[in-house]
Amino acid sequence: MDARKRRILGTLIDDYIVSAEPVGSRTLAKKYGLGISSATIRNEMADLEELGFLEQPHTSAGRVPSDRGYRYYVDELMQRPQVGSDTVNRVRMVLAAPVREIAWFIHQTAQLVSDMTAYPSVVVAPPVNDARLGDIRVMQLNSGTLLLVVATDSGLVENRAVPLPEDMSFEQVVWLAQEFAREFRGMPIKELKDRILDPLASDEERYHGLWESLLGWMSDWRTNDDRVTLAGSLNILKYPEFRDVGKVERVLGFLEREQAVEQLLYAALPQSEQVHVIIGQESPFDAIWDCSVVTATYQLRGHIVGQVSVIGPKRMQYAHVVTTLEMVSEELSRALKWA
Amino acid sequence: MDARKRRILGTLIDDYIVSAEPVGSRTLAKKYGLGISSATIRNEMADLEELGFLEQPHTSAGRVPSDRGYRYYVDELMQRPQVGSDTVNRVRMVLAAPVREIAWFIHQTAQLVSDMTAYPSVVVAPPVNDARLGDIRVMQLNSGTLLLVVATDSGLVENRAVPLPEDMSFEQVVWLAQEFAREFRGMPIKELKDRILDPLASDEERYHGLWESLLGWMSDWRTNDDRVTLAGSLNILKYPEFRDVGKVERVLGFLEREQAVEQLLYAALPQSEQVHVIIGQESPFDAIWDCSVVTATYQLRGHIVGQVSVIGPKRMQYAHVVTTLEMVSEELSRALKWA
DNA sequence: ATTAGCACTCCTGCGGCTAGAGTGCTAACT
DNA sequence: AGTTAGCACTCTAGCCGCAGGAGTGCTAAT
Structure with a gap:
């Protein structure tokens, strides 16, 4: 893989990237000042094909890069452009x-x-799995419905509406959520979910059904979708x-x-x-x-x-x-x- | 527009809906037992074309419904199927x-x-515009960041993270949000936003910058996107x-x-x-x-x-x-x- | 080692042709 | 008078063959 082959391969891919048409030796020789004739290029291209960097759609078409050709291009040949400061600014504007x-x-x-x-x-x-439980808040959407908001320490947030259990007041739920958050804050969500799925945990039964709702909801949290x-x-x-x-x-x-x-x-x-x-x-x-x-x-x-x-x-x-x-x-x- | 024309138009559209190919008189006569010959159908189809219900892609193709043909079909001809109870159940399962x-x-x-x-x-x-302000909750994502959660009475919810103002404590913010919610609860979001844009309102300046943050954020709420x-x-x-x-x-x-x-x-x-x-x-x-x-x-x-x-x-x-x-x-x- | 020249290959596009589908019309039929 | 069979006509899709063009590989000269 001498310098000339690299040069030819690189130029060919550059051209194909914009033209989307098989590139012939003539095009390469004329359009880009490579200083060598099309015949030489043909020989080189035959070599490059043998090496697996190029392919021919059919006998009398130009060459097209193979996967391997692209790979070589990406790893060795392509020249990274400077990113314009206006581009960077645009990104910063949006994200800042x-x-x-x-x-x-x-x-x-x-x-x-x-x-x-x-x-x-x-x-x-x-x-979500890697994050840790942050805080939980409860708000009342209407008389029969609550909204639970859970945040992880990494800033991920999930909302979930749930029905207000009949035998509980809003205040009780708020207190319960606080308890829950206090007990589990800082615990990785994954661990939390594992623990929830552990049948022993539910034995306690100390906090009504809503405690289970909370747990059940956590376990339902789509962490990978x-x-x-x-x-x-x-x-x-x-x-x-x-x-x-x-x-x-x-x-x-x-x-x-x-x-x-x-x-x-x-x-x-x-x-x-x-x-x-x-x-x-x-x-x-x-x-x-x-x-x-x-x-x-x-x-x-x-x-x-x-x-x-x-x-x-x-x-x-x-x-x-x-x-x-x-x-x-x-x-x-x-x-x-x-x- | 006699019964037979309607019948023919309806059958033709039914066929075209599944076949996606222009429908000829022969197909119509043979495939569906209409009890009349293709020649008769041809005559009728010519009429239907004159009436604007059918079109011919070209002279020797079958007919295709025109917009007007579909319109007539939808308004008068199509037969609504019964919805299967299993289908309904599927929908209920998901939505319930x-x-x-x-x-x-x-x-x-x-x-x-x-x-x-x-x-x-x-x-x-x-x-969102038609809904009324419900409740607001604040939670701390981390030392410098708050999450505001706003709900409308109709159950729409929006989250927004905001930086914690330097000169305020978390408790102050919570209190402030409560005040805000108390003052504006039940007010249509649209009105709230109008009021926010009214320069007089900001004159008060009574609640620090965060009050304005809250207001500004509300006005930023994408209500139509x-x-x-x-x-x-x-x-x-x-x-x-x-x-x-x-x-x-x-x-x-x-x-x-x-x-x-x-x-x-x-x-x-x-x-x-x-x-x-x-x-x-x-x-x-x-x-x-x-x-x-x-x-x-x-x-x-x-x-x-x-x-x-x-x-x-x-x-x-x-x-x-x-x-x-x-x-x-x-x-x-x-x-x-x-x- | 490079290059010019040339014969060869293969695709693309075009024209012409045919088969098939469908029509409209006419004349016969009920 | 409405319906139908028959037929000539039209138009398209598909196929074939052909020519043009692009590009190659090889050979021989530089």
């Missing part, structure tokens, strides 16, 4: 807004990223590789399966700082074998808690996406400093 | 779940409807009329414009009980001229507050959709009885 619930930041980020990259974006919120926010999914319709409705259906259908998405992006977690790229068949899910996924992680209190991610055709603007995600995830971590 | 926030019901309903009809579904939540929930949008990809990505983009793009959708469905409000149908070019939005929209309303405390709706190709299963929506909206109203 008055403090909000974490869920709000997640949504904004997804929206922002899909706007900035013109690909669909997926953002995974911090898991609902973590995934999708934005800009329609962006995918813009790319010619998805002119076929069947493909669109497969990809968007996949993105709606939250557990699958979460599992996919889980792969990005170990690589702490690095932005993680999944190209085509590197994915365990065949529904997105025509796609690439770029993922960055963000942090809350120094721990990685979630992912910001972009999905698009394999012919993706990797350089732009990678730098954008790096920047956004950093800004998101910063914006969550308060939490 | 332990009491939740209204937003939860809206989501569930949208999901349910798109599942049951296999079309995208849109549900509009009750407007966020009312629209979309579910099952991918369903549209299943129908051959949307095999073209451009069309999909137009329609789904439209559905993401919440204000537009709200405005469209607003047309359904006056017709209280009735299910409302918009066919093709009857819509003021040309993005959905290839579509039909069926809308039912639901109630909260005896008032119509929102819409449950389905969008699909003009060749829609009107009978099924109309009865389904009627049933679901009724069940939704019932499920919201507690609010």
Whole structure:
């Protein structure tokens, strides 16, 4: 893999990323001043194909990058652009807004990223399981209905309306919730749920049915659903590789399966700082074998808690996406400093 | 418009709804035992075309219903099926779940409807403006951050995290929120917001900056955004009329414009009980001229507050959709009885 | 090692053609 | 007078073959 081969491969991919058409030796020689003739390029391209970096849709078409070609491009060739300060400012403007619930930041980020990259974006919120119980508040929606609001120490919030038990007054419930919060504050939600499911715990029976309601509700807290926010999914319709409705259906259908998405992006977690790229068949899910996924992680209190991610055709603007995600995830971590 | 013409028109539309292909006289005569020859049907179809109920894609194709044809079908011809008790039960099972926030019901309903009809579904939540201020609670997310929870009397809930003002203690904030709630409880949110925007009100300045924060936050409450929930949008990809990505983009793009959708469905409000149908070019939005929209309303405390709706190709299963929506909206109203 | 030249391959697009479906009209029938 | 059989006509979808073009691989010259 000498310098010239790298140069050719890089240029070819650059061109294919914007043109979406197989690239021929002529195009490469003419359009970009490589200083070598098309014949030489042809030879090199034949080599590159043998090495597995390029593919030919058919004999007399130009070359197209293979998964492996993209991989090499992403790992070695692509040149990351500088992120414009106006872009950074835009992100900061949005995320530096008055403090909000974490869920709000997640949504904004997804929206922002899909706007900035013109690909669909997926953002995974911090898991509830790892968080600890913060506080509980009760309010009365109307005569027969209560609203319970539970917060974790990490700023995640969940509301749930419940009927007011007939044999209890509102004040009793408030007191009960206080007791509950006092007893369990600081306990990891996961542990709390485990304990709830332990039959011994319910033996006590000391606090009426509502105590159980509270416990039952906690255990019902969807901790793994609902973590995934999708934005800009329609962006995918813009790319010619998805002119076929069947493909669109497969990809968007996949993105709606939250557990699958979460599992996919889980792969990005170990690589702490690095932005993680999944190209085509590197994915365990065949529904997105025509796609690439770029993922960055963000942090809350120094721990990685979630992912910001972009999905698009394999012919993706990797350089732009990678730098954008790096920047956004950093800004998101910063914006969550308060939490 | 004699009985036979009606019969023919009805059968033709029934067939077209499932086949999606222009229907010829032969098909009609053979497949359905109409007891008349194809020649007679041809004559009748020519009449029906002259009357504006049918159209011909081209000379030697079968006939296709026109917007007017569908309209007549919906108003006069279609036979509503009985809703199976198992279907009703399924809906009740979902909606009769332990009491939740209204937003939860809206989501569930949208999901349910798109599942049951296999079309995208849109549900509009009750407007915040019409509701009255219920209660406010404050909780501490962490040392520097508060969570405000505001509920309306109609069960709508909104959370907002805010920074704790430096010169106030948590207890002071709690007290302040109580005061605020006490002073304004029962006031329509709209009025509250108007009052907030009135410069005179802020003259008082009696309760520090946080009072203003509270007011400012109230005025920031998105009352008209966020009312629209979309579910099952991918369903549209299943129908051959949307095999073209451009069309999909137009329609789904439209559905993401919440204000537009709200405005469209607003047309359904006056017709209280009735299910409302918009066919093709009857819509003021040309993005959905290839579509039909069926809308039912639901109630909260005896008032119509929102819409449950389905969008699909003009060749829609009107009978099924109309009865389904009627049933679901009724069940939704019932499920919201507690609010 | 590079490059010009050339024969070869394969896709794409176009025109023409045919088969099939469906119509409208006419004439016969009840 | 309404209905129906028959028939000529129309229009499309699909297929074939063909030419043009793009791109390749190979060979021979530089």
